[in-house]
Amino acid sequence: MTSPLRAVILDLGNVLVFHDNGLLFRKLGARAGLSPTETESRLLATSWTPANRGLLGAEGLRREICRSLGVDLPMDEFNALWNCHFTVHEAVLPRVEGLVGRVKLVLLSNTNVLHAAYLRPLLPVLERFDSLVLSCEVGHVKPEPAIYKEALARAGCAPEEAAFFDDVNEYVQAANALGMRGHLFTTAQSFDAQLKALGL
Structure with a gap:
């Protein structure tokens, strides 16, 4: 017998907000005089995961990324x-709003302090979530079991x-x-169809 559904846990990026990393690499790269490919390579090799783990605050993140890009x-x-x-x-927000009060609503995101601070005011619905589990605040990242727990x-x-x-x-499988x-x-x-299949 299937257990009753008591909680919906949602990712942030490409669920509540779209993130075009290609655009990010192009714009940062243009400012630093680097190709988007080189910009991506440098960021992923240095500051991306430490920032998501909360090892870099706002100023530390700025310094580390500027250092890695040479600007x-x-x-x-x-x-x-x-x-x-x-x-x-925008299309997904009404469905998320409709879950408020029906199940526990939790956000689970790999993110850094500056992205989190920027996105909170753009997503008033987050104030109605029961909890926000942000990797930069808890020190774990998906797909590590600890952040799901x-x-x-x-x-x-x-x-x-x-x-x-x-x-x-990969995160779904974890x-x-x-x-x-x-x-x-x-x-x-x-x-919407997935939620309906779950009885929501």
Whole structure:
């Protein structure tokens, strides 16, 4: 017998907001005089994961990325470039709003302090979530089991009582391995159908 669904755990990027990393690499690269490919390579090799683990605060993140790209940008300019690639996924927000009060609603995201600070005001619905599990605040990143267990603890439910949605299949599979009901997020329309299949 299937356990009752008590929690929905949602990813942030490419679920609640779109993030065009290609645009980010192009804009940062243009400012540093580097190709998008070289910009991506340098960022992924140095600061990406430490930033997501919360090892770099806002100023530390600015310094580390500027160092890796060989450019020195003031914080205002850097922050604007660092967040240039986000667009709110308007179509999915009403469905998420409809979950408020029906299940525990938890955000589970690999992110850094500057992205988190930028996106919170753009997503008022986050204030209605029961908890926000941000990698930069808890020190763990997907697909590590510890960050999923943190989300479950905050939801106050067993793995089989939680549905998890993410656009990265590796992260969905990690949730399934813990006994959660993992679903690959693709579109707002598919999300709606997935929720209906779950009785929501």
